[in-house]
Amino acid sequence: MSVSSIHYLSKIFQPVTVISKTASISRKDVTSKSQRLMLELGIIRQSSPGFFHFLPLGIKSLNKLKKIVNQEMNNVGGQNVLCPSLINCNLWKTSGRLENAGPELFQLKDRHRHSYVLSPTHEEAISDLISSVSPLSYKQFPLRLYQISSKYRDEIKPRFGLMRGREFVMKDMYTFDTDIESAKQTYDLLCESYNNIFKKVGVDFIKVLGTTGNIGGSVSHEFHFKAEIGEDKVLFCHNCNYSGNLDLCNNEKCPVCGEEKQIDISNCIEVGHTFLLGDKYSKPLKATFLSKDNKPVALQMGCFGLGLSRILAASVEVLSLEQEIRWPDVLAPYNVVIIPPKMGSKEEQDTKHVAEILYTRLESAIPHLTDNVLVDDRLSLTIGRRHLDARRVGYRYVIVINKKASESVPLFELNDIKTNGQLYLSENELISFIKDNTVL
Amino acid sequence: MSVSSIHYLSKIFQPVTVISKTASISRKDVTSKSQRLMLELGIIRQSSPGFFHFLPLGIKSLNKLKKIVNQEMNNVGGQNVLCPSLINCNLWKTSGRLENAGPELFQLKDRHRHSYVLSPTHEEAISDLISSVSPLSYKQFPLRLYQISSKYRDEIKPRFGLMRGREFVMKDMYTFDTDIESAKQTYDLLCESYNNIFKKVGVDFIKVLGTTGNIGGSVSHEFHFKAEIGEDKVLFCHNCNYSGNLDLCNNEKCPVCGEEKQIDISNCIEVGHTFLLGDKYSKPLKATFLSKDNKPVALQMGCFGLGLSRILAASVEVLSLEQEIRWPDVLAPYNVVIIPPKMGSKEEQDTKHVAEILYTRLESAIPHLTDNVLVDDRLSLTIGRRHLDARRVGYRYVIVINKKASESVPLFELNDIKTNGQLYLSENELISFIKDNTVL
Missing domain, CATH: 3.30.930.10 (Bira Bifunctional Protein; Domain 2)
Incomplete structure (x- = not known):
């Protein structure tokens, strides 16, 4: 799988709007x-x-x-x-x-x-x-x-x-x-x-x-x-x-x-x-x-x-919740979002290419995830902000790459927004978890 | 692969018409x-x-x-x-x-x-x-x-x-x-x-x-x-x-x-x-x-x-020819048609299920042929008539199952309508030939 096939969030045309009384779409039409x-x-x-x-x-x-x-x-x-x-x-x-x-x-x-x-x-x-x-x-x-x-x-x-x-x-x-x-x-x-x-x-x-x-x-x-x-x-x-x-x-x-x-x-x-x-x-x-x-x-x-x-x-x-979309797993635009560390952070230095490697491994191990994994490459934003965005759009699994990903046995933070669960898992555990808990 | 996934010609809605001056589509509109x-x-x-x-x-x-x-x-x-x-x-x-x-x-x-x-x-x-x-x-x-x-x-x-x-x-x-x-x-x-x-x-x-x-x-x-x-x-x-x-x-x-x-x-x-x-x-x-x-x-x-x-x-x-469609290989509705013997013939007795077995082998050996092979199961029609129909609709490879298919080393008649070639090939040779000569 070539790197060019990775889906990056920054490349997606997704105009986010706040619907207010003054916007072109006014609240009364909603x-x-x-x-x-x-x-x-x-x-x-x-x-x-x-x-x-x-x-x-x-x-x-x-x-x-x-x-x-x-x-x-x-x-x-x-x-x-x-x-x-x-x-x-x-x-x-x-x-x-x-x-x-x-x-x-x-x-x-x-x-x-x-x-x-x-x-x-x-x-x-x-x-x-x-x-x-x-x-x-x-x-x-x-x-x-x-x-x-x-x-x-x-x-x-x-x-x-x-x-x-x-x-x-x-x-x-x-x-x-x-x-x-x-x-x-x-x-x-x-x-x-x-x-x-x-x-x-x-x-x-x-x-x-x-x-x-x-x-x-x-x-x-x-x-x-x-x-x-x-x-x-x-x-x-x-x-x-x-x-x-x-x-x-x-x-x-x-x-x-x-x-x-x-x-x-x-x-x-x-x-x-x-x-x-x-x-x-x-x-x-x-x-x-x-x-x-x-x-x-x-x-x-x-x-x-x-x-x-x-x-x-x-x-x-x-x-859906009042402020967050929830999709049926089989209809979500993407099922997994990977959030790499913020630009300029120590974690960023320590986890170069980890998001891309994880992306590739996920798609290879779980064929149904092909084209269903997204990397949120807006590295100027904090992890917290991107995590929130991912929840709002309703991506089921939000994987955060933080300092635990650069430990001797790298661990990834996996958030399951359906169950509100958070786990730290090795790559293999992560793959098994997603495989076992998703019907696509 | 289950037998139910085989594409049979008799199941396809393909109303064949002769365009005449009296038909609902008259020749002047064509x-x-x-x-x-x-x-x-x-x-x-x-x-x-x-x-x-x-x-x-x-x-x-x-x-x-x-x-x-x-x-x-x-x-x-x-x-x-x-x-x-x-x-x-x-x-x-x-x-x-x-x-x-x-x-x-x-x-x-x-x-x-x-x-x-x-x-x-x-x-x-x-x-x-x-x-x-x-x-x-x-x-x-x-x-x-x-x-x-x-x-x-x-x-x-x-x-x-x-x-x-x-x-x-x-x-x-x-x-x-x-x-x-x-x-x-x-x-x-x-x-x-x-x-x-x-x-x-x-x-x-x-x-x-x-x-x-x-x-x-x-x-x-x-x-x-x-x-x-x-x-x-x-x-x-x-x-x-x-x-x-x-x-x-x-x-x-x-x-x-x-x-x-x-x-x-x-x-x-x-x-x-x-x-x-x-x-x-x-x-x-x-x-x-x-x-x-x-x-x-x-x-x-x-x-x-x-x-x-x-x-x-x-x-x-x-x-296309005047009376026969020719498609680009990549756009043909089907690429291969298999014609089993006519009902009641000796060949029919000798080659039971051969069409279905060949169908399955072709699709397994050549992934691009999935859903692109058709069995012409109109067994009341002669091989000649079905062969002609296949040529008219423009299916590139027409495989006829005749008496040579029941010999000790079964051979299949392969017609390539693009080159007008006809060959008798074993199953393996047939698969190789189609694999080597088709870009899908």
């Missing part, structure tokens, strides 16, 4: 803890209301989430595609969604005065794709196509940063089966796959009965993180174990057993949504297959959305 | 060889004029190109970001670009009647980002930010498929330096980096003096693939070795030495464009740094575009 922390610590930056730049640390985190999602989608036979964002309005007319879409749907006219939708989801586009390649034989199903791309929704009141933006990164899968029974199996498989994804992310989640809203279909489930600022309310009934979006319930009663008292109602952030669509889109848009007796039959569809940018923000919202 | 081949062979699919779906094989190829580009951008200190596609029109007014933009610029109004641009490039957005985090110290430069994302241009006449679409995938980098001299160094570094990218892609390219057009700036270079359908014309002068876009020349004369005869004029496809921008955007948008004497000074910018979806199409255009 409506959640995660939004404030992600803005202040240079993870994201607002461009216009509801529109954000992902800065390098934000992209790193987003890419980790994409990788987890891609793996899981492949595991269930998902095939990656990419639909254009601009979709001819006629498809939305055909599905009947255009007239009910309302002002949340961004629309534009091209130079020939043809109308296009800037897509929030792609049911019509993908149904039309299948229709255009028909007739497909029943043997070619199930078919599971997914994409990860930017989606658009003109929120009347964008808020909470990435959580309710007007442009956001979503994973959307569309499934096609030849009958209702197999469509249900696909649906269950995908719900299970969402369980796996959220388990990997490591933030507590709940799966509840969902509303079908503008997308439609017969069955729907929502995946939520519990959080005070959550805009959805979820009812859980201790009597019959029912759980569902409160919008499905009358008068805060359990809709199954009627229980009114032994219920919990929690604020939640919706991070995933699954729909069993039936032929709502396939029928009008003619997404058909050829049955065994050679007749065209409308396909049974499902759609499965995951708000990737929202999952990042919601994870930060749920896990 | 204006180039690459567009026809990529549509017919299920690599892409048109959604609306100038808008395309990337199908699974197209995504695989696109992802390979992204990986090459990401690596090169990291090598030159590029930091990955992601800007929103919708950018407030006011920024484009400030830069002066809005009034000259013309109908190629997609625009829309949000529900509050605010105007947004659906960005073709992000000079304004990124300058505004830097402005919003000012003041940055001169010590924080050079700064090189890039993204890979969908871009939009309302072409009056979209054509040649991905080559001139209205929504396309682009890599755009924006660089910031504190003075003209260092901005020039950055510019040269990035041109060199583009050389590396195109060398890796492996299609012959030329770098010529470019026009600055709507983007502006003082110096510009274009990277081109030579191709008959190319819409740019490039002049090369054998007298003084000048090369430049013909738009820079008067009357088909070399603009440097005036030569009229010893010149070549070639049709070219522009695949990359670099600009030394100076302070065209940084000045009006206030992207400044604090100089050593603590004064705000406008940054010197450069911008560097690569049309990723266009590079795919242009490579296919340049390399």
